[in-house]
Amino acid sequence: MEDILEYVVQLALKEGATYAEARYQADRSESILLKNGLPEVTSFDTKRGIGIRIIAKGGLAFSATNLLNKGTLSTMVKRAVRSAVASRWLRKGGVRLSEADIVSGRFETKQRIGFGNVPMELRAELLKEADDLAIEAGRMNRVSVPGRFLSLDTWETEKTIITSDGGHVTTSVPRVAFTAFITAAVDGNGSEQRIIQLGESGGWECAERWDLPLRIKEEVGTLAMVLQRSKHLPAERMDVILGPEVVGIVSHESCGHPGEADRLLGREAAQAGDTFLTRSSLGSKAASGVVNVVDDPTLPRSFGYYACDDECVKARRRFLIKEGRFSEFLQDRETAADLDVRSNGSSRSVAYNREPIVRMANTFVQQGDHRFEELVEGVKRGVYIKNYTEWNIDDRRYNQRYVGLEAYLIESGQIRHAVRNPLLEVTTPALWSSIDAVGKDLEFSAAYCGKGDPMQGIPVWAGGPHIRLRNMHVGGGA
Amino acid sequence: MKPEEVTPVVLRACRDAGATDAVVLVTEEEEAQIRFSNNNVTVSNNLREMSAYVFVFVKGKKAGTNIEDMSKRTLVTTAQKVVEAAKRSPGEGGYAPLPQGPLLYDDRLMNSEPVTQDPKDLMSMVREAIDAARREGAERVAGSMMARNIKLTLHTSADAFGTMERGGLEISLRAFSGPEASGHGLSVASTERDFHPSESGSEAGRLAHRAASPIEGTAGRMDAVFGPMVVADLMQQVGRMASAFHVDSGMSFLRGRLGHEVASKGVTLWDDATNPNSYGAQPFDQEGLPTQRKAIIEDGVLMTYLHNSTTAAKEGVESTANAGLVAPSPFSLAMSPGGRSLESLISGIDHGIYVTNDWYLRYQNFGNGDLSFIPRDAMFLIEGGSIGASLKELRVSDNVLRMLSNIDGIGQQRKMVKWWEVDTPVLVPAVSVKDVNFTRPQ
Structure with a gap:
């Protein structure tokens, strides 16, 4: 494959490109889907092809094909150069790429238990066991569980990337992902749903570690508790403790996304949106001083793991907020050149046929020094929101909302009864500046972050410890 | 080959x-x-x-x-x-x-x-x-x-x-x-x-020009005019949730509502891949059946779920030619036009809000349709039947079935919508909706 990629790069340069990058990417996946206890479909796919990105006459273009013959590749290279050149009539200035730590080498994540050693029958049995326990948990807790949708995916992503300025990497990352959508209902008290997403990089050992049947049983038990015992919470100002799952989505949506440099430069303005941050935001107050938010692609086992990005730039940890101040934007080489900094390795593409763009990897609040009990003890009246159901945020990442699923009233430093669907509707500065204490625990949830046009749903982790917020307006739920 | x-x-x-x-x-x-x-x-x-x-x-x-x-x-x-x-x-x-x-x-x-x-x-x-x-x-x-x-x-x-x-x-x-x-x-x-x-x-x-210098909107229940891009998002939700796959999975607010009113009278939503002029027109579904024109909602009543042969057999009905081999899905949605101009929809509201676009629609509860979405781009106060100040920072926090049932005016002019947030082609007019719940950060 290296020979073909080298051919593509050299042809692009010959056709007039001043920069060329060729990426072979193969995603081999196996999936199984169980709906209400019955196997819906088993599927396996290989999506592979070559993506070509070039700069010519200052214009940027990307071409991709899964027809891997020299004739088609040559056509696609020429088309990329032609369209880049054609864009000069509608562009001021040229696209530049920043300096960066360009790497060469092979980076492979090993599977301790290879996917090939786990037949689909065994995977299906695992899901069936989880489904059976969901039913049993419903029966034990006197709720019906009319909607049960369980899917388990394994896939391996192999990439070989060659750039005209010396990058040459081959990477291999296997991943396992589990998604469950469970509806529980009880007569007279409505229904509640839970979406569970787990994902890690690694082999089948990830799925074994999750203990899916027990996890699903516990989740149904929790839904039953919410349906049967949670009480209405009147709207009022109170302290709030957020669990790691909520902290993860908050970090991702209102810190990670606004910290993407391509949004800052308006590149995603018509789709995923802009950011409320400006070029001069770095160094300004973002949160209370106890808050540090990082995005780190190098976390072992993480769903968003990578060793080097799709521009062959070495991956590293990025501090988005450091000691309460905006510290760094996520950059690829294009945005970094515009902002006169070095790329910090944030360029990712979800498939061979997608342009690499600025993405998060694993975004989380760094651990602090409080035990969970200490966080609770410091609350006179408040609510503990352990996980969530609905959320959204505006396209400048300023006005957001989170609706709790499993949540409890806190009185005089003690956790009391469950409360139904408490909600936070809050601005980004108000949320982050209200944090007064950060827990010493750390958990992650998996997600597919959507961005780009065409859409690229890319695997990420989001997480953090428990955190405490003071004097928030909490809306009452059902 | x-x-x-x-x-x-x-x-x-x-x-x-x-x-x-x-x-x-x-x-x-x-x-x-x-x-x-x-x-x-x-x-x-x-x-x-x-x-x-x-x-x-x-x-x-x-x-x-x-x-x-x-x-x-x-x-x-x-x-x-x-x-x-x-x-x-x-x-x-x-x-x-x-x-x-x-x-x-x-x-x-x-x-x-x-x-x-x-x-x-x-x-x-x-x-x-x-x-x-x-x-x-x-x-x-x-x-x-x-x-x-x-x-x-x-x-x-x-x-x-x-x-x-x-x-x-x-x-x-x-x-x-x-x-x-x-x-x-x-x-x-x-x-x-x-x-x-x-x-x-x-x-x-x-x-954009008209929306310059927006002020913060006020929360509360108000009458609203939703432009075609907002209506397209809502009708896309109806089309998706009409899939028998989602109904069966417990992921649909339309479950158990066949033959019942799910929208106000006058609301008719078609899935129609048979109009050659329509974006999304297609001769066959993924099982090879010739596509059909069918009303999902007719005059406010839920008429059918969308089926492939397998989901249809399970329910004892005919396929609606919407395969998707795993999950049936709509091809091209079209809401029937009403008789009102956009100006007439706006002039019928004494105090309300005109929302031209939205994004990030998320459900609190798929089963009952509780959701919120965020008005995006131009949004205006309506005062005394006229467009007033440009607004920002509001959210619609309501229930999809309630909003569909509160539609009290339907525009005459329709627009074909397909974009980043709406991936099924939808031909829709603007509508006026009574008593929409707008919220904002406190």
Whole structure:
């Protein structure tokens, strides 16, 4: 494959490109889907092809094909150069790429238990066991569980990337992902749903570690508790403790996304949106001083793991907020050149046929020094929101909302009864500046972050410890 | 190999390996996209692909795969592998035989003219749109334009065979007048003749200019006018939730409501892939059935869920020709027009809000339809039947069924909507809705 990629790069340069990058990417996946206890479909796919990105006459273009013959590749290279050149009539200035730590080498994540050693029958049995326990948990807790949708995916992503300025990497990352959508209902008290997403990089050992049947049983038990015992919470100002799952989505949506440099430069303005941050935001107050938010692609086992990005730039940890101040934007080489900094390795593409763009990897609040009990003890009246159901945020990442699923009233430093669907509707500065204490625990949830046009749903982790917020307006739920 | 040569090879291999039924869908696609921002081209994307999707039944056991290497050897071995995967699947889901062919398809839906892929042509259309937006007062314009030619070849083991070649042009752009004032415009068409990038730019620019200097909106229940882009998002929700797959999964607010009122009288929503002028028109579904025009909602009443043969057999009804081999889905939604102009919808409201676009619709509860979404781009106060101040920072936090039932006015002029947030083509008018719950950060 290296020979073909080298051919593509050299042809692009010959056709007039001043920069060329060729990426072979193969995603081999196996999936199984169980709906209400019955196997819906088993599927396996290989999506592979070559993506070509070039700069010519200052214009940027990307071409991709899964027809891997020299004739088609040559056509696609020429088309990329032609369209880049054609864009000069509608562009001021040229696209530049920043300096960066360009790497060469092979980076492979090993599977301790290879996917090939786990037949689909065994995977299906695992899901069936989880489904059976969901039913049993419903029966034990006197709720019906009319909607049960369980899917388990394994896939391996192999990439070989060659750039005209010396990058040459081959990477291999296997991943396992589990998604469950469970509806529980009880007569007279409505229904509640839970979406569970787990994902890690690694082999089948990830799925074994999750203990899916027990996890699903516990989740149904929790839904039953919410349906049967949670009480209405009147709207009022109170302290709030957020669990790691909520902290993860908050970090991702209102810190990670606004910290993407391509949004800052308006590149995603018509789709995923802009950011409320400006070029001069770095160094300004973002949160209370106890808050540090990082995005780190190098976390072992993480769903968003990578060793080097799709521009062959070495991956590293990025501090988005450091000691309460905006510290760094996520950059690829294009945005970094515009902002006169070095790329910090944030360029990712979800498939061979997608342009690499600025993405998060694993975004989380760094651990602090409080035990969970200490966080609770410091609350006179408040609510503990352990996980969530609905959320959204505006396209400048300023006005957001989170609706709790499993949540409890806190009185005089003690956790009391469950409360139904408490909600936070809050601005980004108000949320982050209200944090007064950060827990010493750390958990992650998996997600597919959507961005780009065409859409690229890319695997990420989001997480953090428990955190405490003071004097928030909490809306009452059902 | 050519698609016509691929499908018999795969079907024969599937049958020989023991498949009860098999479907092969070959897709050939050529696409050119231009993304732009700050009035400049950002990147040009080009794509050429060919792949075959193979789906097999071994009675109620099902498996699917995608093939990108069209060599005969790969086709045969992959077909054998997918049949083996189906056989090994534990337990059986629902099963109904594939519709028996040969089947006749509407000639008008089989072919349309390919659209240009020439980068100079596409740049010229983008320039038209940007210039039009700036003429209306926009400071900066961002968006994407896409030109796609696609050929589908479908062949089933029940002797259904069809091909379809269609072109498509889409532009979606956002114009800005300051950091917090924006307007969105779009044009979606199967032919260059019906494609209007300049008008989309004008619309976005006009809205952005009018939305300049927005003030914070006030929370509360108010009457509202939803522009076509908002209505498209809501009708897309109805179309998706009408899928029998989602109904059966417990993920639909339409579950248990067949034959009941789910919207106000006057609301009729079609899924119609049979109109050759419609974006999303298609002659056959993924099981080879000729597509149909059917009312999902007629005069406010939920008339049908969307079915493939398997989900239909489970419910004891006929397929609505909406396969999706796993999950049925709508092809092209259309809401029937009313008799009101946009001005008339607005003038009928004493105190309310006009929302031109939305995004990030999320459910608190799929089963009952509790949700929220965020007005995006231009949003205006309505006072005394006229458009007033530009607003920001509001959220619609309500229930989809409640909003559908509170529609009290339907516009006459419809717009075809398809963009980043609405991926099913939807032809919709503006509507007025009573008593919508707007919330904001405290």
